[in-house]
Amino acid sequence: MDSIIPLLSDPAAWAALVTLVVMEVVLGIDNLIFISILSNKLPEDQRQRVRRIGIGLALIMRLALLSIIAWLVSLTQPVFEVMGHAFSWKDMILIAGGLFLVWKATKEIHHSVDPVPSKSHDLLDKKDVMISNAGAAIFQIILLDLVFSIDSILTAVGMTDHLPIMVVAVITAVIVMLLAADPLANFIAKNPTVVMLALGFLLMIGMVLIADGFGFHVPKGYIYAAMAFSAGVEALNMMARRRSAKKAAEGAKH
Numbered sequence: 001m002d003s004i005i006p007l008l009s010d011p012a013a014w015a016a017l018v019t020l021v022v023m024e025v026v027l028g029i030d031n032l033i034f035i036s037i038l039s040n041k042l043p044e045d046q047r048q049r050v051r052r053i054g055i056g057l058a059l060i061m062r063l064a065l066l067s068i069i070a071w072l073v074s075l076t077q078p079v080f081e082v083m084g085h086a087f088s089w090k091d092m093i094l095i096a097g098g099l100f101l102v103w104k105a106t107k108e109i110h111h112s113v114d115p116v117p118s119k120s121h122d123l124l125d126k127k128d129v130m131i132s133n134a135g136a137a138i139f140q141i142i143l144l145d146l147v148f149s150i151d152s153i154l155t156a157v158g159m160t161d162h163l164p165i166m167v168v169a170v171i172t173a174v175i176v177m178l179l180a181a182d183p184l185a186n187f188i189a190k191n192p193t194v195v196m197l198a199l200g201f202l203l204m205i206g207m208v209l210i211a212d213g214f215g216f217h218v219p220k221g222y223i224y225a226a227m228a229f230s231a232g233v234e235a236l237n238m239m240a241r242r243r244s245a246k247k248a249a250e251g252a253k254h
Contacts, residue, residue: 017165020156024173026224027155030205031058031148032177033198034101036185037108038137046134051181054141059174061142061149066166072153085215090150095213097147101206104140105199112196147209197234201227 035054039047065072075093078086152173156166188194204226208218 017169020165020169021172023155024152024169025176027148027152028173028177031144032181032184033201034144035141035181036188037198038140040185040189042134042137047185048182050134050137051185052178053138054145055174055178055181057142058145058149059171061145062153062170063167065149065153066163066170069157072150073157090154091213093147093150094209097144098206098209098213100143101202101209105202105206109199191238193237194234197230
């Protein structure tokens with residue numbers, strides 16, 4: 001408690017907290033999109049439970065990583081070199097997570113756009129139904145939670161030295177994710193074009209993680225600006241479709 005009280009009267013600490021909360025919430029969007037898409041493939045009675053378990057695991061993982069923060073920072077130390085470029089454990093985790101995201105997003109896009117039913121395709125769909133249970137979904141969520149949690153905590157370490165500020169920021173961000181999870185998942189499920197847009201986001205995030213792992217840092221602001229622009233264009237498309245449908249319905253009445 002003695003270490004927290006001085007921070008309450010420090011304007012710089014409050015500024016760091018607000019900045020870090022915003023950053024953690026933005027970083028949590030990636031995690032939330034993945035959880036929403038994955039949970040929407042489950043039977044309806046399991047979706048909310050899996051989303052809550054996934055977000056709860058994200059919180060536990062982040063707090064656990066904060067408790068071993070000294071070890072976590074050591075993950076940024078070089079482990080080996082390839083053609084003059086040094087790779088750390090953090091780099092390898094980001095590359096593995098990025099490859100998993102690219103594979104998952106590509107697979108879901110293929111299932112969404114492949115219009116030709118075939119015997120092999122039907123067998124693949126049946127296999128997907130078999131493996132798309134709550135346990136399999138939670139396992140995949142845990143894998144991505146680990147990647148996003150490490151990225152989140154290392155971002156927090158780079159912004160402040162105060163552990164209480166990191167803990168409050170992480171908990172606040174996860175609470176926001178918990179509140180937004182069901183509305184976002186329901187919105188994605190009801191709008192097929194938004195599903196494709198979200199899968200495109202995951203594909204882009206996966207490529208950014210891979211690039212980060214190879215030492216090519218892409219500023220997060222560019223990524224989220226592109227995502228916001230794409231979401232804005234899709235919102236205009238949705239408005240245009242609704243107005244066209246409304247006019248068509250009015251024309252049919254007359």
